[in-house]
Each structure stands twice: as structure tokens, then as C-alpha cells.
Amino acid sequence: MTDLPQQESSEAQSASELLEEVLREFAELDSDAEPLRVELVTSEILGEWWEAGDDLAAELIEFAATAPEPERLVAPLAALRTLAISDEQRQAAGLALDKLGLGEPAWAAALNQVGVGECWRTADVYGDESSVLCVFGEGDAAHGLLVSIGYGVYGGWADEAVIVESPADVVADMRTQAAESDGLVTCQQITPGRAHQLLADAFAGTEQQNEPEVTDDYVRFRALSMARTRALPEPEPADPPKLLSTEDEAEAIDEFFRASASLEDTEAARVCALRLIEFGVEHDPRNPLRVGPDKLAAFVDFVDDGEIELTDEQDEALEKVLPAWARWGAWREGLPEAAVEPLLEAVEDRLYERAMETTESTMDVYLEGFDDLDEVEVVALLERRQFAIPSVYTEIAGEEVELDPSDPEQRRLLVIGEHPDFQASLAEDDLDEESFLWVAAHTTVVDQLWDDEPVEVWQAAQRLLARGLDRGEVLDRLAGALEQQLETGESDELEFDLDDYLRALDELS
Known part of the structure; x- marks a missing residue:
């Protein structure tokens, strides 16, 4: 050899x-x-x-x-x-x-010289998921191609494809699934030409992705599945995309808000609705206004991944817009009542999951440097650090950014982000002495609160909060106490006497 x-x-x-x-x-x-x-x-x-x-x-x-x-x-x-x-x-x-x-x-x-038998399709009532079975050959040589198609993104794509030995059993399972679904799943025989169109489109949707999340069976049977698809009769024409003009989009948004009386009609909410329409036009062009659990979850995924950009205000509005959009879409599509509640539950679950992901991610940042804390210690730590830095998001030079408060430099940017009046002067290194001392005192106090050193800073803050002062007023009082102690040292750096500072804090009540 x-x-x-x-x-x-x-x-x-x-x-x-x-x-x-x-x-x-x-x-x-x-x-x-x-x-x-x-x-x-x-x-x-x-x-x-x-x-x-x-x-x-x-x-x-x-x-x-x-x-x-x-x-x-x-x-x-x-x-x-x-x-x-x-x-x-x-x-x-x-x-x-x-x-x-x-x-x-x-x-x-x-090779691939096979007779084409029956073709079957199941689909959920939302239009999110479908399975297509094509039977090839006869008798003992009969086998089937079973493909699972998701329509949440990319106009539909296949994530699983498998060659089955007993297609008759699969058809029976598909019928049973539909019969027991309370009207949420349909099962029908389709023409081989229709099957060809569905499969070809689904495989194209998968192949256009850089790293599609497919099953091991898809990898194994991919080439044979595509060959069997080519063995089917010519594909039937697909439904054309539903083109929406700017006027069509505006009309749909107006109709949505008219039908959603409990939803506040704000600019942020309208942008969310527009982004939902744009997402549908790109990823579900044959029915861009369709709603389904998978499609709406995919929209949220695209927002979280940054592929769809929302401002903080728009992102906050999304929590109320998305359930309302689902309800309106269900009414618009004429979905049966049995399908509406699962749809709304799926949307709420995805939003809750998203909130938990955000909370856990943020909590990790605020708990940086501490392990094995008990529940009481975690609550106390979060209370102090979230008082110092309430949010990891801010606006610098007109741009929204997410920063890590556990990093001292980024933490100070978060403080500066709360005071846009100083940003231009800081960027140009043109702060007057009074403003410079003010910024230095505030950023230092926030650092002290974050590190809980000295502990008297947080103790003073708690006393002031108990008196009814709000966060801004408390920080001003703390920074004022520090600013009174600041002096320029031998190396031209600001210094303060710790004992004098602690006495000033003790006088705050």
C-alpha cells in the first residue's frame, strides 16, 4: 500500500x-x-x-x-x-x-437513486418549530429523513437531521403528538415538492451561520440529508417576503399601541416596537409580525448580544413592551386561547431569566474580592457597594458605557459619569482648583465606601441616611468632610490627616 x-x-x-x-x-x-x-x-x-x-x-x-x-x-x-x-x-x-x-x-x-414516498410535516401553532419527514425507498429498504427546523431566526434553519429506519413509526408518533397537543401542533401530509422547498431553505439557513448550534446527528447526517433533499422533485415556489414600507411599519406601531391601552406610549417603547418589526423583516421575512416563544426569545438574545442596540431607557421599556407585543401579535394572528397563555408565560420566563443573568453578572462585580460570605454578609456588602456605585452603566462624552466598579480607574469614571458638568473640563485637564478638590473628594469617598476603609465613612453614611437624606446629599456631606482636610503634600499630592478626618465624620449626624 x-x-x-x-x-x-x-x-x-x-x-x-x-x-x-x-x-x-x-x-x-x-x-x-x-x-x-x-x-x-x-x-x-x-x-x-x-x-x-x-x-x-x-x-x-x-x-x-x-x-x-x-x-x-x-x-x-x-x-x-x-x-x-x-x-x-x-x-x-x-x-x-x-x-x-x-x-x-x-x-x-x-448512490442517492431512491424512490420518493410520502412526506409529512408537523408544525406548532406559532410557526416557531417544524419537523419534516420524507420517506425514501420501499419495503425493507425504506428509510426516512427527519429534519427539525426552527423559525426563530435566519428565516428558518435546521438544527437536527437524522436518517430513520422505521419511517412509519415516526409518522405515527407525529400524528400522536398533534392529537395530544390541544391544538398547539398540527400534522399533515405535504407534497415532495413542498418538502424540498422547506428542507432546502432550512439547510441554507444553517449553512449561512458561522457556528450553528446543531446536534451531533446533524453533523453526521448532513451530507446525506442534503443529498436526499436533492433527490426530491423540484421544489415548489416559496411564499414571497412580505415587504413593509416605512408607512406600513408606522401603521403597525400605531395599531399596537392602540390595542395596548395599559402600555405607556413613549418614544422608548416605540423604538422597541420598531426594533421588533425590523427583526421580523430580517429574520422572518415571510411573516415579519408573527409572534412565537422562540422568535421573541431570539430577539432578546440579539439584544443581549449587542446585535440589536437599545439605549438604557429603551432596554428598560422592553420589559413591558415585549409581553404586550406578544399579546397583540397573538390577537392579530388569531391564535387559539390555549396558545396565548403559554406564549405569554414563555416571554415572562425569558425576561425573568434575563433579569437574573444581569443580576448575577452585576452581583459578581460587586462581590469581587470576597468568597464564602454568608447571606447576611452578602446583603451588607451589596448595600454598601451599591450605595457607592448604584449602576455599572454611565454616559461618558455622550456615549453609554458599561464599566467595572471593582477596577479603581473605571470606578472613578462611574463617579464622573454622574456629574456631566465636569466631564469636558476633566477631558481637557482644565478644572479650576475648587472643582478639582470637589471631584477628588467625591471619588475618594466612593473608593472608601467601596473598600469600607475607613469603616467610619459607611457608618456616617448610614447615620445620614437614617435622618432622611438621599444618596446625593449624603455623598456631598461625606465629601465635604474630607475636602476640609485635604492639603497639598511635599510631592504635590493631596493628603489628609486620618484622625482629623475621622473626627469630622463623627460630627456628621
């Missing part, structure tokens, strides 16, 4: 070893092997390459022209001629095989 040519780099050597392993796998397939077995082996190999991000199919096709033992390339080229993902690679594999001029295995001509 002749090995592939020696490569110089370790990466090339690794590819060479992988190709050699593939040639050995195909050598183990008899000429009279069952076509389905060959298809499964090929699909699994192509899936491994796809998951690893390696296009070894192209290398294998190119290697055929100079292979020392070209007969070893016949089987994999014959398989790639039918099962490679792209038209270009299938054609290239066929051309390379023709150039070898060698006899092909008996199974080669039978």
Missing part, C-alpha cells in the same frame, strides 16, 4: 494522515456493499471534516491527479460525486473520476 506524499508542515502532515485514513475506510467497503451503508460512511466522514473546519474533500479530489495508486481513489471519488455538499465539488469529483478511467464499484451508480 502506498502512502500519500510526505508533507513538510505538521498541519499538512495531519491532513495527509486523515486522507490516508479515509482511503483505508473506503478500501474496506466491498464493491457490492449496500448503497445506504456507503452513503452513511461518506456522510459521517464529510461531517467530521465540516465540524473541524477542514475542506479535505477538495484535497482528495486534487490528489487524484497525482496519486501513485489511483485505484484507491475510485471509491471516495464516486461517493463525493454524489454526496459532496457543493455542486462544484460534485462535478470536480466526477471529472477526476472520469480522468482515472478505472472501473467503479457496483454501488456507485446506485
Whole structure:
């Protein structure tokens, strides 16, 4: 047996070893092997390459022209001629095989030559999820392609695809699911042309993603699933996108607020509604105003990932806009009452989950440097530090930013963010002495509160709060007590006598 040519780099050597392993796998397939077995082996190999991000199919096709033992390339080229993902690679594999001029295995001509049987589809009432089953072959050779499609984003995409041995059992399960769903799931037979259109669109939606979250079965059966889709009759025309003009969007927003009397009609809320429409136009173009648990959860995911930008005010409004949008959309779509409550519950659950994620993330920042605190200690620590820095968000130079208060420099920016009048002067290093002392005192007091050092600062703050002063007034009093003690030291840095400062704090009551 002749090995592939020696490569110089370790990466090339690794590819060479992988190709050699593939040639050995195909050598183990008899000429009279069952076509389905060959298809499964090929699909699994192509899936491994796809998951690893390696296009070894192209290398294998190119290697055929100079292979020392070209007969070893016949089987994999014959398989790639039918099962490679792209038209270009299938054609290239066929051309390379023709150039070898060698006899092909008996199974080669039978690959993907299957009869098409019934096609079935289940779909939830929202239009969020669907499963498509296509039956191929007859009798003992019958098998099915079952694909799960989500319509929350990308116009629909497949996250699972599997070849099933008993399609009749799957059809029975699909019917049972629909019958027991209280009208939330439908099951119907569809034409093979319709199935082709649904599957082709779904696979395209998956392939356009950089790192789609798919199952292991999708990886394994990806190539064979796409080949079986090509074996279906020509796809039926898809429904055209519903184009919405600016006027259409404005009318939909007006209608939404008219129907949502309990929702305050603010600019922030209207922006949220517009972003929901824009999201639908991009990711659900055939029904952009459709609502469903998965679609609305995907919208929230896009907001959290920064792909949809909202200001703090708009983000806060989203908590009330999203449930109202779901309710209005359910009414607009004529969803059955049995579907409305689960939809609203799903939306509320996603918003609660989001709030908890934000809270946990923020709490981690505020608890920085402390481990193994009991519940009472955690509450006390959060109370003090959140008094010092109420929010990790602020506006600097007109731009909203999220900062880490556990970092001293970022913590001081959060303090400065509360006082926009000083920002321009600070940026230009043009603060007068009085303003400089004011800023220095306030940032130092916040640092002391954050670190609880000296502890008398927080004790004084608590006394002032108990008297009914608000946070701003308390900070001003604390900073004033410190500012009175500030002096310029020998190194031109501000200093203060700790004992005098503590006495000044003690006098605050």
C-alpha cells in the first residue's frame, strides 16, 4: 500500500494522515456493499471534516491527479460525486473520476437513486418549530429523513437531521403528538415538492451561520440529508417576503399601541416596537409580525448580544413592551386561547431569566474580592457597594458605557459619569482648583465606601441616611468632610490627616 506524499508542515502532515485514513475506510467497503451503508460512511466522514473546519474533500479530489495508486481513489471519488455538499465539488469529483478511467464499484451508480414516498410535516401553532419527514425507498429498504427546523431566526434553519429506519413509526408518533397537543401542533401530509422547498431553505439557513448550534446527528447526517433533499422533485415556489414600507411599519406601531391601552406610549417603547418589526423583516421575512416563544426569545438574545442596540431607557421599556407585543401579535394572528397563555408565560420566563443573568453578572462585580460570605454578609456588602456605585452603566462624552466598579480607574469614571458638568473640563485637564478638590473628594469617598476603609465613612453614611437624606446629599456631606482636610503634600499630592478626618465624620449626624 502506498502512502500519500510526505508533507513538510505538521498541519499538512495531519491532513495527509486523515486522507490516508479515509482511503483505508473506503478500501474496506466491498464493491457490492449496500448503497445506504456507503452513503452513511461518506456522510459521517464529510461531517467530521465540516465540524473541524477542514475542506479535505477538495484535497482528495486534487490528489487524484497525482496519486501513485489511483485505484484507491475510485471509491471516495464516486461517493463525493454524489454526496459532496457543493455542486462544484460534485462535478470536480466526477471529472477526476472520469480522468482515472478505472472501473467503479457496483454501488456507485446506485448512490442517492431512491424512490420518493410520502412526506409529512408537523408544525406548532406559532410557526416557531417544524419537523419534516420524507420517506425514501420501499419495503425493507425504506428509510426516512427527519429534519427539525426552527423559525426563530435566519428565516428558518435546521438544527437536527437524522436518517430513520422505521419511517412509519415516526409518522405515527407525529400524528400522536398533534392529537395530544390541544391544538398547539398540527400534522399533515405535504407534497415532495413542498418538502424540498422547506428542507432546502432550512439547510441554507444553517449553512449561512458561522457556528450553528446543531446536534451531533446533524453533523453526521448532513451530507446525506442534503443529498436526499436533492433527490426530491423540484421544489415548489416559496411564499414571497412580505415587504413593509416605512408607512406600513408606522401603521403597525400605531395599531399596537392602540390595542395596548395599559402600555405607556413613549418614544422608548416605540423604538422597541420598531426594533421588533425590523427583526421580523430580517429574520422572518415571510411573516415579519408573527409572534412565537422562540422568535421573541431570539430577539432578546440579539439584544443581549449587542446585535440589536437599545439605549438604557429603551432596554428598560422592553420589559413591558415585549409581553404586550406578544399579546397583540397573538390577537392579530388569531391564535387559539390555549396558545396565548403559554406564549405569554414563555416571554415572562425569558425576561425573568434575563433579569437574573444581569443580576448575577452585576452581583459578581460587586462581590469581587470576597468568597464564602454568608447571606447576611452578602446583603451588607451589596448595600454598601451599591450605595457607592448604584449602576455599572454611565454616559461618558455622550456615549453609554458599561464599566467595572471593582477596577479603581473605571470606578472613578462611574463617579464622573454622574456629574456631566465636569466631564469636558476633566477631558481637557482644565478644572479650576475648587472643582478639582470637589471631584477628588467625591471619588475618594466612593473608593472608601467601596473598600469600607475607613469603616467610619459607611457608618456616617448610614447615620445620614437614617435622618432622611438621599444618596446625593449624603455623598456631598461625606465629601465635604474630607475636602476640609485635604492639603497639598511635599510631592504635590493631596493628603489628609486620618484622625482629623475621622473626627469630622463623627460630627456628621
